[in-house]
Amino acid sequence: MNPHVLVVEDEDALATLLQYNLEKEGYQVSAAGDGEEALIMAEEETPDLVLVDWMLPKVSGIEVCRRLRSRQETANVPIIMLTARGEETDRVRGLDTGADDYIVKPFSMTELFARIRAVLRRIRPGLAEDVIKAGDITMDRVAHRVKRAEREIHLGPTEFRLLDYLMQHPGRVFSREQLLDAVWGSDVYVEARTVDVHVGRLRKALNTKEERDPIRTVRSAGYSFDVSGG
Amino acid sequence: MNPHVLVVEDEDALATLLQYNLEKEGYQVSAAGDGEEALIMAEEETPDLVLVDWMLPKVSGIEVCRRLRSRQETANVPIIMLTARGEETDRVRGLDTGADDYIVKPFSMTELFARIRAVLRRIRPGLAEDVIKAGDITMDRVAHRVKRAEREIHLGPTEFRLLDYLMQHPGRVFSREQLLDAVWGSDVYVEARTVDVHVGRLRKALNTKEERDPIRTVRSAGYSFDVSGG
DNA sequence: CATTAGCGCTACAGTTTTGTGACGGCGCTC
């Protein structure tokens, strides 16, 4: 699915503004009001990028950075720091706070988007990629098209997102619950078996009789996308 | 491919802003932070247009101009100069710096795009098309005319802008909200479903019974202009 | 070999999304 951004900002107006605009730009957004909350959410949700204000109640922005870095699961999550003019110390300029980039308030949304994209591209190539290929399967996320060996594949919205997510992490096995969280959203409740049905539909759309099924069923564990290995 | 623009700007915020917006408009963008870097990149990449700040560290904007002009490979590359108000000397006005146009900061992106198109049109007709063609559909942005297979198509202003925007980014899927922002303007409020109605009108005007509909509906995502694939 | 949990597949009823004709409003021209 789309990149997931965690916004850590205590000033309510700015937080809402960020959330609104990021969502509009196509990001999935969570928001935390202070550093403590941020650390908990970061652990639970493993965002693709964290946007954190320098000045925060309870745990400061730098401290959030440091702790994110020190934890195994979040050590490599890219971080962009928000600072007000004047807070722009040498320490921030040098980015030895652990952040990957910083931006000075006030900033335009466009500029922020540009930075986010740049950082994502740098840290996680493939995440911001428009076209994903695996074997003879091509997925164009901008054109919303899937092709297999010159053949146009029509997918419903859910199957499209499902394939997108699986191709994003090839080889990795996901449980039905994980897939529901990632593809359907963590807030909806649907039966786990529903995943089976959509995997089935995806397979039917994707494969002809001659072709190898790229989706592997791992009994009592889940599914994974594997184009190479058997 | 799309025109390649080299941005030469030392101020980071403006550089990212330019890069982001140019990319979004469909240009391929490289960025250089100073004049020295710019000259190297210009030589390596042979851009279709150079956007250069007047004030630069190491080698000034004028100097960049001069050197680009003096080199065989880059002698004919169009150049647009960025100046701050006050730097707007007679020399810039007369453009005897070697630049083809200049623009005074602060400027709107729309204005910049217009200048870029104008310069490309003048210097390199064919790169900035006034006339966009896709399949048997021809759109003349200057004469405000649309033809399909020798048949004159009459469109209302909104449908014209809509088709223009879609054809400008063929293959790409836009949500109703994005289309509203781009075609109607980000400040007006209209129902998202209004886009459907205009797409419907556009289709009716564009297609006869025999012809393939160039506008693709992507369920729960939006619309895109696609003349080839499908 | 019998048992059983897990999975593939189909059918279907319910829901969401899209296409489209109709309508009233607004601005412009004659």
Added chain:
DNA sequence: GAGCGCCGTCACAAAACTGTAGCGCTAATG
């Protein structure tokens, strides 16, 4: 001020998609 073209919204029908249940098969388990 009547006529015309264009616009935005609504309402309804059609189409596409979704989730769940159920049945039969298969692979593990003992």
